Amino acid sequence: MVTVTNLNRIKRSIASHLQSGDLELVVLPRIEYETLLAKIEDLKDLHDSLEALKEYHSGKYTSFDQYNARRKSKRV
Numbered sequence: 001m002v003t004v005t006n007l008n009r010i011k012r013s014i015a016s017h018l019q020s021g022d023l024e025l026v027v028l029p030r031i032e033y034e035t036l037l038a039k040i041e042d043l044k045d046l047h048d049s050l051e052a053l054k055e056y057h058s059g060k061y062t063s064f065d066q067y068n069a070r071r072k073s074k075r076v
Helices: 004-020 030-057 064-074
Strands: none
Touching: 030 064
16 A cells, blocks of 8 residues: 555655656556566466477477476576
8 A cells, every 4th residue: 555655755756767867657557567467477488488399309308397497597
């Protein structure tokens, strides 16, 4: 929840960044933001799957456990 104190702090921060010219701001409803995050995760999973398929076709075999550990470490 955004309180008046937090809102004033946010306004000051935005004003400061606008003056310096280094702020681009996008405001989205939370559901749209969460949907975008989910799509990004799906794209990452698809990329990982394609990379695994390329490795398989090139003759580089990796166990699922090794692949999964490497995939998770890339997300950090």
